[in-house]
Amino acid sequence: MEGMKPRLATPPLPTFRGRLHDARTATSIGRWLGLALAVCFVTGVTSHYLQRPPDWLADILPSRPTWGYRFSQGLHVASGLAAIPLLMAKLWAVYPRLFVRPPLRSVRHALERLSVAALVAAGVFQLFTGLLNIVEWYPWPFSFVPVHFAVAWLLAGALLLHIAVKWRDISSHWGRRSPGTLTLPAEDEPDRRSLLTGVGAGVAAVTLTTVGQSFTPLKRLDLLAPRHPDHGTQGLPVNRTAAAAGVTAATTLDWRLTVTGPRSYAPSLAELRALPQTDVRLPIACVEGWSVEALWSGVRVRDLLERAGASPRSRVRVVSLERRGAYRVMEMGASHTEDPSTLLALRLNGRVLSLDHGFPARIIAPNRPGVLQTKWVVGLEVL
Incomplete structure (x- = not known):
């Protein structure tokens, strides 16, 4: 019919002639x-x-x-x-x-x-x-x-x-x-x-x-990975900074650790430093794939539990100063609480923990995901 637009042809289906598509x-x-x-x-x-x-x-x-x-x-x-x-x-x-x-x-x-x-x-x-x-x-x-x-x-x-x-x-x-x-x-x-x-x-x-x-x-x-094991404060990368977690130097003023058990107590940072200290070399391994070994110093978690009148094989709930986050509270099973290498760490590579690495205290335990190595610990509750 005069005046009608010509009908567009349907494009052919793709054809493949590559000889290695076999x-x-x-x-x-x-x-x-x-x-x-x-x-x-x-x-x-x-x-x-x-x-x-x-x-x-x-x-x-x-x-x-x-x-x-x-x-x-x-x-x-x-x-x-x-x-x-x-x-x-x-x-x-x-x-x-x-x-x-x-x-x-x-x-x-x-x-x-x-x-x-x-x-x-x-x-x-x-x-x-x-x-x-x-x-x-x-x-x-x-x-x-x-x-x-x-x-x-x-x-x-x-x-x-x-x-x-x-x-x-x-x-x-x-x-x-x-x-x-x-x-x-x-x-x-x-x-x-x-x-x-x-x-x-x-x-x-x-x-x-x-x-x-x-x-x-x-x-x-390590050219294409998002993390380099040596890059970060105190020689370790940092995934979640103190600023992202809502923790500041002011939040840690007058800090005390609350250990809740049969004989609950609340030591200050100075009192924790006066307790017997243990050094361990443990890797911290993040779920995103990076990991690096470091020297950690602090008090054994099993010693803190015994002082609270609890068994070293107790399950423990760890609470952080962190204001928000999926891992603000985590639980630690008996096999980790009784391990002598599981520490409430106060020092990293010979220096006091930086705020980004969990000052005043953080958990470090063997064979455990980095997201469960809780930073800015404020409480240990025996379950």
């Missing part, structure tokens, strides 16, 4: 991605239960080895960061299959598509929210810890479902002598090796430039 490439990358996600999941669950143990577990969580949490959380963050380039490479290898037509061909194909959708969504969400967490940027309205923990189980389930549905294809392309690899063009193998070498180099670069924040022998290579 099952062999996807399987080669997928096995390393699966390993990284498995390590990240196990260490993440470990970290969660160390931070928020159920009541039946609180008194039996081990306090040894002293470096246990430092190792597991450093491995958690390192494997999560390594998984990001692996996930990108895996998506590159398989994305042509996301546009196949018809979208659903059978029950098995529907399960496969469901597993892929859940796996991709959970994987991207988990890795990138974890990345933002280690730089302490939270541009979302939900609480990070419970959501991150819940999606970790969703990701693990989606990964197991995907492996079960695709096991026939995975086993056919697992190794060079697998039956399915014989059908792939031999001329693609040099390009595939180059691609996998490049992916491996990318993973190695990400790992080497970030793992130094927890593995201090490599701290000189």
Whole structure:
């Protein structure tokens, strides 16, 4: 009809002619991605239960080895960061299959598509929210810890479902002598090796430039991590400053520690300094991945409990001067309160604690997340 605008042609669906978008490439990358996600999941669950143990577990969580949490959380963050380039490479290898037509061909194909959708969504969400967490940027309205923990189980389930549905294809392309690899063009193998070498180099670069924040022998290579183990007051990084916690020098004037038990008492800072002092070398390990060992000096928590007439194996509630924050009050189980290395620390690396590191007193305990090493302690309550 005269005057009518011509109808625009529908753009064609994307076509993919890359010769390495194949099952062999996807399987080669997928096995390393699966390993990284498995390590990240196990260490993440470990970290969660160390931070928020159920009541039946609180008194039996081990306090040894002293470096246990430092190792597991450093491995958690390192494997999560390594998984990001692996996930990108895996998506590159398989994305042509996301546009196949018809979208659903059978029950098995529907399960496969469901597993892929859940796996991709959970994987991207988990890795990138974890990345933002280690730089302490939270541009979302939900609480990070419970959501991150819940999606970790969703990701693990989606990964197991995907492996079960695709096991026939995975086993056919697992190794060079697998039956399915014989059908792939031999001329693609040099390009595939180059691609996998490049992916491996990318993973190695990400790992080497970030793992130094927890593995201090490599701290000189710590170029991309948000924390350096040597940067901070008194030789330690600081995540939460006194200003952020609402603690000032004025708040600590006339400070006394209240120890509540069968024989409650309230020693001043001078009286605590007059008690027998213990020196321990312990790492402080943050959930964001950085950790560093330091020399701590103070009074053993078990000695403070005994003076209050309580058993050294008592569970204790620790209260901070901090005005706000999810960890203003924390509980410490029996295995940690009785450990001779668990201190109410008054000094760090030979000097009085700075305000940012918890002056007048803070908790330091072995094999324990940094968020539970409470700063600005004002009370110990025997439970």
